[in-house]
Amino acid sequence: MSALRGSRIAGVGGYRPERVVANAELAAMTSVSARWMEERTGIRQRHYAGTGETVVSMAIAAGAAAIKAADLVPDDVDLVVLATSSREQLAPAGAPQVASGLGTRGAAAFDLNAVCAGFTFGLSMASNAVRTGQAENVLVVGSDKLSPMIGPELPDTFAIFADGAGAAVVSAAATEDIGQAVWGSDGTRAAVIESKLRPDGRVRATMDGPVVYRWATGEMPAVAKAACARYGVSPSDIAWFVPHQANRRIIDTVARTLAIPPERVVLDIVETGNTSSASIPLALTRLRDSGRSTPGELVLLLGFGSGLSHAGMVARMC
Template identity: 35%
Template structure:
């Protein structure tokens, strides 16, 4: 008697990428007019030259919707065929409804489900992993994954140690079932260590009244930097080992765009030349959960990253949270 055949799990492929940035650009020179800083000081320490900041009429939902429309258009898929929307964000426009269901409404979706994920700057990797699991389980065939943050809402614009670091933006990808063996999302790897939550945080919550005036980013930059290099290297090694690959197999690294020094440090550890690393931090600053998909959008749009390329994505954020993903487009 033959053993029962177990069908292979569906595999997720990434079919469309989109991005959106606010219209307003704030340069280092503009910040230096009201802060004790300079373009040289900011650039030397972070690699950042400018950032985009929302204006009236722009918010997490509008940026997410714009990025989602581009991703769907590039995938050739209508919103009526999307089963779920998962949004990674630390800066929703409302406590509830979630950004995800607001995007559903803007896209005219009357089907499926949506929810937000909170994992700070690692949020997109967390959301991508969640969407991949829905597809592997067979519960969903197409999932829209969005990373969006409007950190200009959370900044003390008189604190030069934090306000120069962040920008606003959104990035989106569409995952669809149907990847062949060796293609699509090869693996994702998620981690967190709440013992280090006080290294990077924002106070203020609905359940914590009276603290709203203190809702600004607080960060111990040196400690975050130290943890970033260690944890990201470990997560990358984990992803490569899980797939029997070596760093030389990676065509592109699309890292979280927090600081050029961290990006360069990771590239050096992997032995990757700068020509194989996507960098947008100079123009976008740190857009938190949006930074990885925004960088991926830019590099696929200009043709650097092409179909069949092996792409490594990684990020670390407040929590501390961190993770990696290997995707063959």
């Protein structure tokens, strides 16, 4: 086996469905106000998939954008990882359809379900595949269509979840630009956030918000610090904090605990909502598109959510 090499994020891309849903539209259908939604979640609007848009079609759109940003063509991609928890079809996996839809030359492809931490799990696996020489360029896509799983009878999830896809290309590098993940899970709290089939034949997402808040704000700062330490840096060295866009109150609290200034925290949730596995790559795309970041800057990625599962890592901005 050849010696390990480095890996890097070569490009990112995102896709938000055209339909924009403001808080006022949802408030008219449920028992809480638009003001309550923004105060409790930080969200002002979110995107819902249109007729015919699927987890796979959104993933293809985001993946194509990431490949272009990496200055590659689809034939350069030899592995596709699709992180999702919301496909209606259980088999076959969606990743091969994404690979074919993009026009790759028979790339290896598989799905990964770590829900809101899915992208960071996938990014770590992609980095390992590149570092060991198993792949040259890996496309990691987080894509979720959550709007069919929510309804006005459950305001907590109705106000938060949305649809979208985000992607990143991981390629070989001379240096280690993607750090090792600090990851874990707690299956004893599986019921805290879950989606399952109800007797009426519909899949519904449910969440115990207070428990999620206490877990995320109480335990995720230590994960973030450990991820920094594993890369040989501290939170004060981080240029940008890009957490899972779960809820603005959670993001703000974790950032304060880490002493990361608000201007260094990337917030995509305000205009995009919580898109589960898509949230981190969509936030990275927003950061790149804003022009505020510089290639090579340190970015702290922190995925956490249903499972309960988490994965944090430090990477360098593309």
